[in-house]
Amino acid sequence: MYRGKKIGVSVPAYNEEKLIGRTIDEMPDFVDRIYVVDDASTDRTSDVVREIMKKDGRVELIRHEKNQGVGGAIVSGWKRGLEEGMDVLAVMAGDNQMDPKYLPKLLDPIVEGRAEIAKGTRFHGGYWKEMPWIRLFGTFLLNVLNKIASGYWNVNDPQNGYVAISAEALKKLDLDSLHRGYAFENDVLIKANVAGLRVINVPVRIRYRVGEVSKLKILRFASSTSKFLLKSFLWRVWVKYLRRGHPLGVLYYAGTILIISSLGFVVISIDTALKIFGLGTLSFGSACLIEAWRYNK
CATH class of the missing domain: 1.20.5 (Single alpha-helices involved in coiled-coils or other helix-helix interfaces)
Known part of the structure; x- marks a missing residue:
């Protein structure tokens, strides 16, 4: 437990046999449950997780037979956490990019009642300097569009998936309606605004590795996400x-x-x-x- 709260972490993983073990091994001791969601990987991701489960009882493997996208994987972990009575659910991707030393900083605002969602951001603390230039440029543009679409003008770095959210806040969201792809983080913010949830920025550092190739197709993602944000903005204005x-x-x-x-x-x-x-x-x-x-x- 962390400060009297049960903590669960949803770990979306797709073809992460090389890094999933390190991601789980570095998980802080105060984390009660680790939900690794293998999103129909074609490598040995599930096999690696099963071996770890023999030594770490906190780990549970959730296997998707069909790929649902990163959003679908996160939601599966969140749903399992709600079933098991976790107080706070966080997200740490299976590629080991999210540094676990920042997890307490994400949990504190929620545990202290200052926010329902703590959103990691690379735009504070100078962490943006470590981002590849094309990713920085795209993230900056999407940051502006996301502020307009979501209505959270105080929230930065919307594509950063390192987040923590209270169980009570999750219950106010229709998890089945959330976007299943890379626009998942944007959709969470938009629907959190409609639900009246408080969101806070938390500076975090993302670990990039030399020679690492992102699975994200920048131009395709920017185009599809821009259309999604416009549609979502109009939906938010209509509903609210x-x-x-x-x-x-x-x-x-x-x-x-x-x-x-x-x-x-x-x-x-x-x-x-x-x-x-x-x-x-x-x-x-x-x-x-x-x-x-x-x-x-």
Whole structure:
């Protein structure tokens, strides 16, 4: 237990046979239960976990026969934690990137009643300097969009999955409706706002390894997540304001329509100007940017 609270950790793992053992071994002694969710791995992740279970009774293996995405894996761990009566549920990915020494810092605001969700952020304490530049750039843009979509203007680094949340807060969320992919963290914040949950930033350091290749496809993720955030923003405004007859909802919707219309006008104007001066089109420029990104990658 940690300060009188039962702590469970959901550990999503997909093809992490090389790092899952180290992730579990470094788990602090105060953690009561470790829910390793093997999201239909094709390697020996489950076998490694079964061996560890013989020595560490805190570990439970949850195996998905079909891949559900990182969000689906986290939710499976959270649900099991609620069934076993955990007071606080945290997330520590199976790739050993999340440094366990920061776990108490995430738990303290919840145990002390200052927040229902403690969100790790690399944007405080200078930890952002260790991020790969393409990830830093993408995270910064998504950070701005997430603030708008979620309504949590005080929350930074939305894609950081190192979080802790109280069991009571989890019960206020419809876990089955949460996004199952990499937009999971964004969806949690958006629905936490609608549920009226308090969220606090906690500076954490994420451990990146030399030569490590992310499973995330940056451009595809940025495009799909941006669309998801726009849709979720409109949903949040509808549920929280318009449906209740609050005038703020009308202003939000009107502002969104004007912004999108303005952006469309700007794009058309720039595209027309490029054609007039014989400089090509915006589509050509976008293609060049994509090729440049691939080259630098």
